[in-house]
Amino acid sequence: MVPHSAIILFLIPVVAVFLLGVDSAFAQQSTHNYIIHRIEIWALFYRLMVVAFVIGAVVMGSIAYVVWRFRESHPKNRGDITPARAGGAQH
Amino acid sequence: MVLEVKQPRPMWEILFSTHHTDIGLLYVYLSVTALIIGGALAMAIRVELFVPGPGTLIPDSNTFHRIFTVHGTNMLFLWLIPFASGIGNYLIPIMVRYKDMAWPKLNAVAFWMIPVGAALVWLGFADTTWNAYPPYSIIRAPGPAAEMWIFGLKILGISSVLGAINFVVTILKMKHPDLPLMKTSLFVWSTLVTSIMIIVAIPTFAAALIMLYTDRLGVSGFFNPAMGGDPIAYQHLFWFTFHPEVYIFLIPAVGMLYEIIPKFSRKPIFSYQSGVAAFVLLALVGFASWAHHMYSTGMSFTEKTVFMVGTLAAVPASAMHVFNWIATMWGGRIKFAAPMSWGVGGIVLFFYAGAGGIVNTAMPLDFLTHDSYWVVGHFHLFVAGMVTMAFIGFIHYMFPFITGRMYNERAAMVSFWLFFAGLSIVFLTQHILGLYGQPRRVYDYVPVQPLIIMNQIASVGGWMAGVGAAVFIYNMITSAFKGKPAKMNDPFAIGEQYYDYARREPHH
Numbered sequence: 001m002v003p004h005s006a007i008i009l010f011l012i013p014v015v016a017v018f019l020l021g022v023d024s025a026f027a028q029q030s031t032h033n034y035i036i037h038r039i040e041i042w043a044l045f046y047r048l049m050v051v052a053f054v055i056g057a058v059v060m061g062s063i064a065y066v067v068w069r070f071r072e073s074h075p076k077n078r079g080d081i082t083p084a085r086a087g088g089a090q091h
Numbered sequence: 092m093v094l095e096v097k098q099p100r101p102m103w104e105i106l107f108s109t110h111h112t113d114i115g116l117l118y119v120y121l122s123v124t125a126l127i128i129g130g131a132l133a134m135a136i137r138v139e140l141f142v143p144g145p146g147t148l149i150p151d152s153n154t155f156h157r158i159f160t161v162h163g164t165n166m167l168f169l170w171l172i173p174f175a176s177g178i179g180n181y182l183i184p185i186m187v188r189y190k191d192m193a194w195p196k197l198n199a200v201a202f203w204m205i206p207v208g209a210a211l212v213w214l215g216f217a218d219t220t221w222n223a224y225p226p227y228s229i230i231r232a233p234g235p236a237a238e239m240w241i242f243g244l245k246i247l248g249i250s251s252v253l254g255a256i257n258f259v260v261t262i263l264k265m266k267h268p269d270l271p272l273m274k275t276s277l278f279v280w281s282t283l284v285t286s287i288m289i290i291v292a293i294p295t296f297a298a299a300l301i302m303l304y305t306d307r308l309g310v311s312g313f314f315n316p317a318m319g320g321d322p323i324a325y326q327h328l329f330w331f332t333f334h335p336e337v338y339i340f341l342i343p344a345v346g347m348l349y350e351i352i353p354k355f356s357r358k359p360i361f362s363y364q365s366g367v368a369a370f371v372l373l374a375l376v377g378f379a380s381w382a383h384h385m386y387s388t389g390m391s392f393t394e395k396t397v398f399m400v401g402t403l404a405a406v407p408a409s410a411m412h413v414f415n416w417i418a419t420m421w422g423g424r425i426k427f428a429a430p431m432s433w434g435v436g437g438i439v440l441f442f443y444a445g446a447g448g449i450v451n452t453a454m455p456l457d458f459l460t461h462d463s464y465w466v467v468g469h470f471h472l473f474v475a476g477m478v479t480m481a482f483i484g485f486i487h488y489m490f491p492f493i494t495g496r497m498y499n500e501r502a503a504m505v506s507f508w509l510f511f512a513g514l515s516i517v518f519l520t521q522h523i524l525g526l527y528g529q530p531r532r533v534y535d536y537v538p539v540q541p542l543i544i545m546n547q548i549a550s551v552g553g554w555m556a557g558v559g560a561a562v563f564i565y566n567m568i569t570s571a572f573k574g575k576p577a578k579m580n581d582p583f584a585i586g587e588q589y590y591d592y593a594r595r596e597p598h599h
Binding site: 003009010012014040041042044045048049052055056059060062063066067070071072077 | 356362364365368369407410411413414415417418420421422423424425426427435438439442443446449450453455456458459
């Protein structure tokens, strides 16, 4: 039985990537001449970069928050108690 | 000279040993040596490109080509793969609870093939680039350098396959009967998946190397247009091996991070099953995406679409690992000792690399970035950023096990920040350089202000990373001899049982 956490971890990036991927796959078909082709590709590049930076900001922000909040030296984290110590199996 | 601390033994005893930790030690020494000399070549390249015009440090373009060819070959085949094998040698028998690798003598043979291959690559100093694309590599590349490169790669490939077979058999057949595969460490899974990929991928390139060699001898014309051959066929054979090879570099690093992150977060892995699933997915899609390196070779729209979608399928699998690490750290009590810092730095650069990779994957956008410095930046963020940082983090983690001593933590953090900041500067700048149109593998560039400034920023970043690497090496060497003795039960004081130190004692 696959746990829900694994399914969720899989579905989030699948949906995100294929929303982007389908769009860019057909970018070439809509071009009629070289100039428009170049413009469309750069437009696609900037759109993709905007999406990448938004997702990047969320993921990097999450990493920065986790590193700051759950570090050993954080005031709320100085005791010996490890919050999630009780649950789950150690592999 | 002795290499062991707790129970000193002469060097020759380790050199001729077949014990898995001795072989692991030899792999680690050899690969770190390759990292040092490959890094020195990278520093030379950045000196040459600091200002436009020839002759800043490297006298001519041919020497420049030789230098980056050997830099690439050395880093990929003498640093990344042997290091992963070394750590696998140390840990796989311990993790599957067996006394040694399945075939200890074969294990030693696989290791000792590497110095031979390395000597051929280094003494030849070929100029073919690490791709060795024909027709240049068969018509113009000077011999015997190219022949030595071909034979060097051949020997290194055989060594990898022998090592991989040994890992697969050790994991699947020698594993303790009471230990189900789904209860083994994710590092075991990473080694198993990597080994299977090596066994499947390498023979294709082995065949291509023979064809390349006979083409150079003039007895065949597989890739020679003048004899009716097709150079593009070589690219298909090459990338069928070497796109999976990217994951062969990556997956052991991911497995090492699965060792480090839960332990230093003092939490179990968030989702063990998703880690296994992501390894298997990465292995599968690694073989479904090779031609994305070849969009500009005149493939049809349909073919390109298939390979684009195949490549994008790797993103969810990679993202699953990243989300798994973040979720593991969330709610933990993280000790940012050197292994964890290097590991988290690697994750950050992994994400940068993945974001840039999506641009390469999208075929219309690939035409903007193809063969430009964007690709150099992207690829190096993976192999120097993610993989090398994870590997160096793991060297710190293994340091007490290897030497019985502790490294200097302050020096380790200094080297981490220098390396991390330097890599970010050099390789993110190279992405922009690519968008400005600077081709990769050039000895000189157009002397316009944006290119000069960005090349200088990249060089400074590269040197920063070089200084960081030098501090790391200095720390490892001095600490191996003068470091404080480690508390072997829990050397990092994280409340986790460390690896069984007694396993280092040879029993045969």
